[in-house]
Amino acid sequence: MRLHLTWPLLKQIVTVPKICFSYSITSRCAVNTGCKPVKRRNERKPKLPADWHTLSWEERLADTVTPLWRMSYEEQLQWKQEQQHKILLEMTKQLAQDSMDPFSNDLRFPLLPIVASPVSDGYRNKSTFSVNKGVDGNPKTVGFYIGNGKAGNIVCVHGDHLLNMPSKHSMVARYYEDFIRLSPLRPCILFHDGGHWREITIRTNSAGHTMAIVYFHPQNLRPEEIGIHKATLVEYFTQGPGAVCQLDSLYFQESTMTRCSNEQSPYQLLYGQPHIFEEVLGFKFRISADSFFQVNRGAAEALYKTVAELNRACVGGTLLDVCCGTGAIGISLSPQMERVIGIELIEQAVKDAKCNAALNRVHNCEFLSGKAEVVLPDMMPTLNCDGGLTAVVNPSRAGLHYRVVRALRNHPAIRRLVYISCKPDGEAMRNFRELCCGSGFKRKITGEAFKPTVAVPVDLFPHTPHCELVLVFER
Ligand SMILES: C[S@@+](CC[C@H](N)C(=O)[O-])C[C@H]1O[C@@H](n2cnc3c(N)ncnc32)[C@H](O)[C@@H]1O
Numbered sequence: 001m002r003l004h005l006t007w008p009l010l011k012q013i014v015t016v017p018k019i020c021f022s023y024s025i026t027s028r029c030a031v032n033t034g035c036k037p038v039k040r041r042n043e044r045k046p047k048l049p050a051d052w053h054t055l056s057w058e059e060r061l062a063d064t065v066t067p068l069w070r071m072s073y074e075e076q077l078q079w080k081q082e083q084q085h086k087i088l089l090e091m092t093k094q095l096a097q098d099s100m101d102p103f104s105n106d107l108r109f110p111l112l113p114i115v116a117s118p119v120s121d122g123y124r125n126k127s128t129f130s131v132n133k134g135v136d137g138n139p140k141t142v143g144f145y146i147g148n149g150k151a152g153n154i155v156c157v158h159g160d161h162l163l164n165m166p167s168k169h170s171m172v173a174r175y176y177e178d179f180i181r182l183s184p185l186r187p188c189i190l191f192h193d194g195g196h197w198r199e200i201t202i203r204t205n206s207a208g209h210t211m212a213i214v215y216f217h218p219q220n221l222r223p224e225e226i227g228i229h230k231a232t233l234v235e236y237f238t239q240g241p242g243a244v245c246q247l248d249s250l251y252f253q254e255s256t257m258t259r260c261s262n263e264q265s266p267y268q269l270l271y272g273q274p275h276i277f278e279e280v281l282g283f284k285f286r287i288s289a290d291s292f293f294q295v296n297r298g299a300a301e302a303l304y305k306t307v308a309e310l311n312r313a314c315v316g317g318t319l320l321d322v323c324c325g326t327g328a329i330g331i332s333l334s335p336q337m338e339r340v341i342g343i344e345l346i347e348q349a350v351k352d353a354k355c356n357a358a359l360n361r362v363h364n365c366e367f368l369s370g371k372a373e374v375v376l377p378d379m380m381p382t383l384n385c386d387g388g389l390t391a392v393v394n395p396s397r398a399g400l401h402y403r404v405v406r407a408l409r410n411h412p413a414i415r416r417l418v419y420i421s422c423k424p425d426g427e428a429m430r431n432f433r434e435l436c437c438g439s440g441f442k443r444k445i446t447g448e449a450f451k452p453t454v455a456v457p458v459d460l461f462p463h464t465p466h467c468e469l470v471l472v473f474e475r
Contacts, residue, residue: 317388327353373401399427
């Protein structure tokens with residue numbers, strides 16, 4: 001379809017993108033979390049078909065970002081259960097080595113059946129699309145990478161066919177592609193090579209609201225020049241072809257690094273509502289552009305219910321919600337606790353968490369801003385532990401800093417700790433060993449060792465190899 005536009009800033013003839021509204025996915029997990037880059041080499045994935053390089057680009061992309069897509073959801077759950085069993089066996093082996101106990105190749109605690117996601121398709125509420133050279137060589141293609149920079153074989157493929165993203169995300173990405181193709185500015189593919197248009201992140205909620213965040217490299221443009229392109233972008237999405245996306249918020253970030261926090265470079269609201277809201281377990285959550293929120297709302301409810309069940313033994317005391325994001329775990333557990341203290345690195349997320357407590361009339365939660373490794377060790381000695389003290393930790397893939405584990409372990413009042421990890425075979429494994437090792441293992445660990453007592457996988461990421469593992473440690 002060709003449209004003759006009359007809107008002032010882009011008076012051109014535009015071909016509206018042919019959009020296949022099925023599903024697609026982001027190539028990244030949590031972003032803006034301040035975590036270290038993740039090594040993907042050791043990731044557990046099913047083997048690719050032998051003729052992988054003869055497959056279509058779409059199949060190769062699906063095999064890269066949703067490698068379980070060929071299996072039924074039942075088979076996926078079984079596969080994940082087996083993977084979690086292997087990871088926990090490896091953990092048991094490492095813990096046995098640390099304590100010089102014999103290892104008999106069995107788990108010494110129950111691994112409960114994986115909790116399924118209530119929705120297996122189109123579940124993502126956040127996706128980040130890259131800009132790079134497409135299959136046809138067009139450098140203004142918005143999608144997901146296949147290949148790698150070192151080998152120089154990156155191809156950016158549209159993700160419309162992928163199974164885990166709502167069609168709205170593909171739609172906004174396609175219109176963003178159309179917009180940048182109309183723009184006289186180049187895409188920013190390699191930072192040292194110039195160009196401006198970078199990724200787009202799209203967030204949606206169950207009420208159908210949509211937030212888009214456009215990342216832009218300013219290079220040497222003057223603020224007034226950038227202002228013209230921002231105005232063009234707003235016009236495209238409010239009065240031009242992109243208006244069909246019905247964005248509720250449009251943000252813009254001038255970013256010269258792969259990831260910038262709001263403090264490093266503010267998220268500029270160009271249009272609409274400053275926040276997106278979501279409801280989880282009857283609580284309402286405000287989510288800012290920079291804040292983490294679990295990508296699968298329905299499965300997040302299952303996760304938080306699981307944590308609440310496992311925390312039952314600690315009802316009534318104080319809960320430390322370490323790496324609390326917008327306060328989802330602490331607030332959802334607040335009815336069973338006397339007091340909740342959340343700690344979070346991202347300032348916008350802490351503001352959200354405080355607002356969320358107020359929004360839900362929850363009066364027993366407080367949220368502290370900063371690195372857990374700085375905040376927690378100073379706070380621990382001042383805590384009133386009458387009624388008991390417990391912790392739920394849910395760090396990024398980078399795991400907890402050693403100082404956090406040490407502060408938790410050295411506090412005698414903590415008898416039970418719930419560790420939630422989406423990558424238990426990564427840095428979290430180091431934390432499991434630090435929690436369970438003998439006192440002499442590392443300097444200044446004086447507290448009694450923990451032991452794993454039960455594990456429950458919860459599937460937040462159907463079609464991918466990942467799930468969340470909830471692991472309870474007690475002493
Ligand atoms: C996997 S998210 C979990 C968020 C929250 N528990 C939830 O369920 O929504 C991890 C969170 O840890 C935060 N984080 C990362 N490094 C941190 C640190 N050193 N200290 C405190 N928080 C940190 C991230 O900003 C992110 O919000």
